[in-house]
Amino acid sequence: MPDATTIQMEASPADQWSPRHRRRRCGCCHGVNWGRVVCTAVVLLVVGLAVGGLAYLITVSTRYPVYSASIDAVSDLELDHATDLVGRAPTLDPVFNLSIRLSSQNRASNYPDCILPGTTVEVTYRGVQLAVGSVEQLCVGARETKEQHVVACGAGVRLPGFALDALAADARRGAEAFDVAVKIPNIVHRGYHGHGHVHLGTLVSCRGRRVGDDPVAALRTPCHASSADIAASSYPNKGTKQPGGAS
Template sequence: MPAATTIQMEASPADHWSPRNRRRCGCHGVNWCRVVSTAIVLLFVGLAVGGLFYLIAVSTRDPVYSVSIDAVSGLDLDHPTDLAGRAPTLDPVFNLTVRLSSRNQVTNYPNCIWPGTTVEVTYRGVQLAIGSAEQLCVGARETKEQHVVAWGAGVRLPGSALDALAGEARRGAEAFDVAVKIPTVIHSGYHSYDPRHVHLGTLVSCMSRRVGDDPVAALRTPCHASSTDIAASYPNKGRTQPRGAS
């Protein structure tokens, strides 16, 4: 009988990548192309979400407000004994610098000091002067300043405050509190007080500002800012403001 003939069939390339052969190679049926593709998609999604949160973070930081008192007149501070010995009617005039700085890297809308903003100067709770600020807006990473004059008319300080001011004037240590009141703004086109279309006002409190302090240092000292509902006001440069306490 003829010898048995052994026929060897060469496996096709497709046979090498059959599920059975993949299991033999230790792949256990895992589709590595799909795994890599999924990982790449997840990486891009993570980067996109992280970038979105970063943009939100760098575009929603609150601005920084600061104030310096450059000069004052009408308080007779050159003659403190006159202040202590009588109850004068004062007509103070404060020359102020108001600074607004944006901390945002990017911004969809500017930070602004809006029309109707008032700047008030007080001493121990008694209003001495009030003035109006002009509209001032800053973009991303921008800083701007404006000069504001606050006026007072016929102001009378109570005895305790008058004595304290006289004593501080003798030491050259008189200090005043300044408040910048930025009004609530309703977006143009809306006529109702709908919270979705309202930007609450900002109360900026700058405590213990001394006259003639280094303006660079003073303007680098931020004031405290808080959101609250504030009505716009347009004082007549203090000439019609109420008198201080008697």
């Protein structure tokens, strides 16, 4: 009777390729916990979606607002008699009727975009200030747009010769255009122990605004906004804001 060793050596080739034997030979598949692999993949997918969603919310909630302005009318600038201005250096008392628009670009936000108290608007021509006015606080929520009508006034303004000649020439051609600047002051947050955190203000520059241009088109033309160190103005509001206020 053959011993055990002889029986093992004489095993048939079919026994060598049994399912259990194949699992031993295929070491790459041996011991893989597929349940753990699937669980890990699901966790990574959920984490990826959460991170992507958070990044999206931050993006749509931190877009800068869009500012725009139009000059609806001007008076006491003697534009109808511009040819008489040359050579006599008159003093001017212009009054500009303006529209200031603020539009939020955020799709979701817990904090409104605002034009803060102490904001002023200035109208200049060739770098010479013609008029200034105060802008009242105006806030918009996510995807919201509001407008405010403001009056900027100047008193006893004297234009230097180069600006006076240019204004006269532009008026003859019906091409007078002015620059409008909205100056939104700095924000100061008071923290614990009296420490404050200062955020720079915003300078909104709207160049080449013509009197009487289509206000719809003008207000759809964004102004350039940049950070600037702007102190809150004490310019008095003497009732120059037109009736109606923010809309």
